[in-house]
Amino acid sequence: MQEKRRDRLVSAPRTYSRIQLMRYFLRNPREFGLMVGITTNFLRKRGILFRSRREKVGPQSQSLFWQDYPTVPLQEWLKNFDHGCNKSSLAMPNFDIYKAENQKRLDILSYQMGGAGSMELLYTLCINQRVRTVAESGVAAGWSSLAILMALEELGRGTLWSNDRPYIGLGSRRDIGLVVPPELKKNWKLMIGSDHRNLKRMLRRASPIDLFHYDSDKSYEGRTWAYPLIWESLKQGGWLISDDVQDNSAFLDYFVDKLGLEPTVIDFENKKIGVVQKN
Numbered sequence: 001m002q003e004k005r006r007d008r009l010v011s012a013p014r015t016y017s018r019i020q021l022m023r024y025f026l027r028n029p030r031e032f033g034l035m036v037g038i039t040t041n042f043l044r045k046r047g048i049l050f051r052s053r054r055e056k057v058g059p060q061s062q063s064l065f066w067q068d069y070p071t072v073p074l075q076e077w078l079k080n081f082d083h084g085c086n087k088s089s090l091a092m093p094n095f096d097i098y099k100a101e102n103q104k105r106l107d108i109l110s111y112q113m114g115g116a117g118s119m120e121l122l123y124t125l126c127i128n129q130r131v132r133t134v135a136e137s138g139v140a141a142g143w144s145s146l147a148i149l150m151a152l153e154e155l156g157r158g159t160l161w162s163n164d165r166p167y168i169g170l171g172s173r174r175d176i177g178l179v180v181p182p183e184l185k186k187n188w189k190l191m192i193g194s195d196h197r198n199l200k201r202m203l204r205r206a207s208p209i210d211l212f213h214y215d216s217d218k219s220y221e222g223r224t225w226a227y228p229l230i231w232e233s234l235k236q237g238g239w240l241i242s243d244d245v246q247d248n249s250a251f252l253d254y255f256v257d258k259l260g261l262e263p264t265v266i267d268f269e270n271k272k273i274g275v276v277q278k279n
């Protein structure tokens with residue numbers, strides 16, 4: 001019985017039953033905006049609502065709007081990334097060892113948390129750019145937070161602002177940032193709640209920001225709502241890293257079509273990470 005329940009939860013990190021969702025929204029009426037987003041997505045996927053030119057989900061449409069955009073493998077980009085940094089002074093931690101050690105803590109959870117962002121990319125950028133203020137949306141187990149906090153520790157200063165809400169109907173706030181050790185938490189300001197509730201407040205408090213890691217609401221609506229706010233809060237020369245941009249066309253629509261920029265898109269573990277610098 002116990003095993004059955006675990007299987008069901010493990011296989012459903014992102015798909016919630018309608019009852020779980022209804023219960024969540026009844027308890028959190030302030031998250032009305034998120035409910036509208038989820039409902040709109042649901043109706044669009046079933047063709048009940050029309051879709052915008054590029055806003056489509058599914059592998060076929062993904063490849064359509066990403067096929068012409070050049071990408072670079074992570075290791076190649078890291079090798080060529082310099083920006084005035086003396087690489088010999090950069091001792092890159094072995095993140096695989098951290099992952100293996102922390103996996104034990106995650107194994108006791110009855111559900112699976114969202115996958116890690118690229119720790120190497122975040123760590124390297126934070127060190128190279130000698131960041132002071134970093135912010136992120138989407139913490140889950142806390143791999144990206146761990147990489148950023150390790151970089152701040154190495155730099156001997158700086159603050160990481162993070163916002164996350166537990167997986168709806170599955171997680172608890174105690175699980176958020178599970179892999180971050182207590183000694184690294186001194187430079188961490190963690191807010192709990194949906195992006196719609198907390199993002200603007202977090203950006204107001206943290207800005208101007210050197211680097212923002214976006215890894216929370218990956219829907220088209222979520223991204224098109226958040227990107228302009230984040231962009232506005234970045235310092236001149238600051239960076240936005242956005243995970244899983246291949247999910248839909250929001251990243252291209254905003255940064256390429258609307259702002260006329262040429263972001264770098266990195267291939268990493270079968271997904272794409274968008275990287276843009278504000279110049």
Ligand SMILES: C[S@@+](CC[C@H](N)C(=O)[O-])C[C@H]1O[C@@H](n2cnc3c(N)ncnc32)[C@H](O)[C@@H]1O
Pocket residue numbers: 034113114115116117137138139140141142143144145163164165166167168193194195196215216217218222
């Ligand atoms: C992929 S995980 C983050 C992984 C994390 N960056 C890491 O490297 O370990 C996505 C997280 O974003 C949260 N999330 C999704 N939509 C959200 C929203 N609208 N507001 C706040 N958090 C959200 C999920 O609950 C989950 O904790």
